[in-house]
Amino acid sequence: MRVESIRKRTLDSIQRRAEGFVPFEFDLCPSLLAEFTRRTGKSDYRDFFSMPFRWVSAGPQTRDIDFTRYFPDPDSVSHIDAWGIGHKAGDYAHFERMIAPMAGFTSVGEFERYPYPDPDNDFDWTAVTERIGQLKEKDLVSVAGMAVTIFEMAWYLRGMDTFLIDLMTDTDLAEYHMDRITRIRTACAARYAEAGVDVLHLGDDVATQRGMMISPEMWRRFLKPRLAAVIDAARGANPSIIIDYHSDGDITEIVADLVEIGVDQLNPIQPECMDPYAIKREFGDRLSLRGAVGTQTTMPFGSPDEVEFTCRRLIAELGKGGGFVLAPTHVLEPEVPWENIETLVRVVLEHNA
């Protein structure tokens, strides 16, 4: 019996070297994870369903810094992460509110004094190198999680409205802040690439479902060059690293820009607002697609038959020439029927058999 390496087939597919095999993946919210465990008695659905991708992350690790002084009302914050962003659990499902530590800053000096994480001291690179090696041995593909790369990290720290206004009226603050984040990201991108990670996952939600959240010109001025620097840093350390880029919403206007600066794979291509087939037609020779199964339509509200029809069509058309990972466009939320998840898995496994 010939045992094909899933890792090799997956990498061949996302680098468009082979067609046929379609990798797949999905994320389950905590209540669906509980449902999975109830049905299977297992705790790891990625293992159970033989999904090829596994996350690696070096951090930032928990830091011994008192961030509470950045919050006018520290009691309103239930948890502060290693970047200093405050979190407060909502009272429904896994949703939480974020509280920005830099909301009150008015001068570059305040940004300068802020304890941004240090790429050398606040990240654990030894553990990442080990984990990447272990994943390779297990015939799995390693993906370094570095989403919330620049734009989103900037506003998580600063507050969304405030940061968007900075981009219009206080560009010196916005640029200083983004540069600090970009420096951390470029250093980490290089470290992940040196450690031998297969895929570097980057992402910033820069669009709504009606189009770009900021103008394409603003994105090209402030974000494109910084994102390009992060990609270049990774490629400089490992030319064959795969760059996966995520943005929710309709980013049709900047897909060509993303390809130009070296993005290899786009995620999630929300079918409710973007046409994955059109993106495949226009960019399919240069760009792979990961996602495209609607989580506002097909997964929560479609019948199993509709899930099957949608997945078969996506596999047939987006899988041409390779370059397609079948995946829901977002974590599957509590209202997604289990039968729909089973259908997705069955369809893709039948195709790959």
Next chain:
Amino acid sequence: MALLNDISEALQKGRAQDVKTLVQQAIDEKTPVREILEDGLMAGMGIIGEKFKNNEVYVPEVLIAARAMNGGIELIRPLLVEAGVKERGTVVIGTVKGDLHDIGKNLVKMMVEGKGMKVIDLGTNVTADAFVAAAKENNAQIIACSALLTTTMGEMKEVVQKAKDAGLHGVKIMVGGAPVTQNFCDTIGADAYAPDAASAADSALALCTA
């Protein structure tokens, strides 16, 4: 009038200080306050709304325009009261229970205020009961519900039901947010769906003045 046009232009560019200066000038020149409001500030915000709808301007431009508008309104508020200029309606707005997203809801609020309506903003994670209570308390014509998640949009049905149970028959329920559709609006028996913030403001005004 050139000055009112200048107010509109400055507002569209989000120049808060210029708007204040020009509004003060208009006040000093004894321009009727209703004209400053409607032909200056609201005219400018209306243009921003249309451009936003057409993807000619984006969220940051809307935010600074709304900020400039608020600065202008602050200056004329006492005069509006004095002149007996009333809001064109009252809208209770919020993101439904379980949902903590607010940028979309805030944009709708800005656009609705830009149409000269009063907005009672209940924030995020708002229960159906809270929507109903606020609508009663403020004699609102409209309850506007936002949701970003398929998980939480079902809560809108609860709002429709609770409003009915409370006998708020005159109060119209508007729904919006990324996963919400006209079909969903019809299914839950809400009165209006809007696909974007500017359209929501147009619908709200139409419902208030119908």
